[in-house]
Amino acid sequence: MAVNNPLGLQLEANPGEWDVELKLFDILTTYLPQDSAWSAQHAAKQINGLFPNNRPGNDDEKESPGSFLAEFWDLMFRIAYQLDYRNVPMQRFISLIKALQQLPSDITLEDGSRVWQDLPHLPMFLTERWHRLSPLEYVPGDEALRRWRNLNGLTAYLTNGKIYGGLYRALASISMSLENNDKKTMKTTVASLVPTAAVWFTLCSPKIYNACQEEKCKDSEVRWKLWQGNPGYSKERWDFWRRRFAELSTHQEAEVESRDACQTAISAMDAVAL
Template identity: 25%
Template sequence: MSTSSIDFHHLVTGRDFTPETESKLADLLDAAISGTASAQVTADGIDKLCPRNEDAESFLWSLWSLFASVAKRIPLDDPRLQSLVEVLKALNAKKTGSVEIWGSQHELWADMPLFGAVMREEWNGSPEFDNKPDQATKIAQWLSLNSFAARLLGASVSSWTNFAIWELRGGLEEPLSTDEARDTHLITASEWITQAGQVLYNETKNSIELDSQATQALSPGSLIEGTKSGFNEERWNFWKKRLEELSADASAEAKKRAEKALEVIKSLEA
């Protein structure tokens, strides 16, 4: 497992932070990820840096973008990825006021304003499996980003079940063009179930009526057309079947992760 260092001072530059904030944020995250500072101490430090005025919007957008950038640079099974999640869990639990974002008041950390919007932009970076020189890097970053998002959903820091459905749809409900696409999507789909399976299963059991916008956004893929949008038992069972089917010819790594996800499903259904 790689434990390559992350240059936090490089990652914080070029964002909407003051030079002083850049330096403090870099030091805070470096200490948290290296294990020399607790998640709580790091969260307290970030909270103190966040403006409570019109500058909050640019600060938060840059902060969440920074977290995503850090997550993408941590290998999938590296414990530093969970350390990053622990910082966000500690932030999410803080009750230190509200801010106005896009004309509405939001609890600063309970609502994590703009985090979902930032992650939605990150979702545009899914690999295209075009055999370009940077493909391996893009795939590795996509795996880490999905694990990061799934861990946050599983920890109830976020409620972005839409990202889970989009990745499960892309990996399990659509034809896959190459073996590498199959293995990548099998790993990300498995990661969502492994890290956030309880949340996804609860959504499945409590299937709710969707408005027209959500119905379109959370629609099923071409391999399961006719199924209702959103979470439902037919879709859940299809995911389970596809994990079994795709893992039969998958790489050893993808097969191992799919088997782990299937164990989680079995436990949830017991």
């Protein structure tokens, strides 16, 4: 399994439960490194070759297309949050999703969604992976917090690419980071969650600003104690978030990374709000 695995990626499953998963894992560990000779299109074709309809054998011995996709996207996002959102392998991961979307296929699921063009199950499994992490439960330096930031970065990229609608995820992450003043979790908030919130503004400021202008996500009840205004996005909340970045940049728990992240977020906000 994954003899060539320079990124040191972990399968995070019980090897042998689904032999196709091991083959998919080998494809990902071969394709994702920056110096891989594989193109996204080549990796996508390799993955498509493992789709039930494209594998030889008795159909009774193979999983259904829907079951394959569920297992596949679960694996994909187990791998994704191990990739630093700032580095080339994450960009290659996103390129692979786009290459899968461009594969010719006339196969549809029971709900009418096309494989692979409509990327069925991707939103559900990305959202599920996002909800599995509870960042306030961890202490600075915990691996789970690094994964939380990577997953937020990936979600921001996919939101920009119109592959995933991440405005609710952005709101939840930003609110948790900038509107929380619980002393018990303040060290984790300032050291790890605030830089994660800054990722959204660094990568997605125009979309977040437009959401505030249009007051999107009004049906969301996501808000923490420091925000007493209306739920959802708003101009007032945008201004509040900017003030919080300024305040938290000088917080006693803020070290260099947090201070720099706050200033980067403020600069991104100011650039788009001109």
